[in-house]
Amino acid sequence: MSTLRGIVRTCVLTASNYTIYDLNGEVVSKGRRPYLTNKRAIEWSSVFITWKRKPRSMVYSRYWKYLPKRIAYYLSIEDWRLQTNRIDELITLLSTHPMKEINERFYELVGISPTAKELSVDMKSYDQLAKDRK
Numbered sequence: 267m268s269t270l271r272g273i274v275r276t277c278v279l280t281a282s283n284y285t286i287y288d289l290n291g292e293v294v295s296k297g298r299r300p301y302l303t304n305k306r307a308i309e310w311s312s313v314f315i316t317w318k319r320k321p322r323s324m325v326y327s328r329y330w331k332y333l334p335k336r337i338a339y340y341l342s343i344e345d346w347r348l349q350t351n352r353i354d355e356l357i358t359l360l361s362t363h364p365m366k367e368i369n370e371r372f373y374e375l376v377g378i379s380p381t382a383k384e385l386s387v388d389m390k391s392y393d394q395l396a397k398d399r400k
Contacts, residue, residue: 308332311360318353321346334369340376 275294276287285296308329317324324330324341333341337356343349359368359375368375 308365310365311357314353314357314360318350318357321349321353324349334365336369336372337365340372 275289278285278287279299282298283296284299286294288294313327313329317327330338341349341352341356343352355376356368363371363375
């Protein structure tokens with residue numbers, strides 16, 4: 267229960283909606299929870315700086331699911347030193363390019379070919395799979 271302008275009201279919250287009732291049980295207001303419709307840009311450089319300090323926590327981060335898949339695969343390696351080097355490389359790229367552009371021009375900006383052994387994933391096959399899904 268909450269008090270608003272001297273009137274006691276009850277608010278019922280669900281995952282996506284809210285309903286406010288007065289003392290008589292009548293609905294005063296209802297609607298979608300406002301923050302669910304808001305979108306905000308992710309400050310990727312600060313996310314990568316955090317991941318650099320704790321690279322093992324990267325895949326458990328709330329931002330991991332928003333990372334473009336090509337870049338997620340690029341970072342998904344077991345060698346932590348190489349992973350840290352790749353994070354540094356992406357931090358440098360983020361100072362001059364937005365994440366969307368890095369994803370689109372990945373091979374050109376990172377300076378490797380889609381079939382390079384250093385990727386530990388055949389990105390050419392991955393790109394083909396991504397095209398087939400669309």
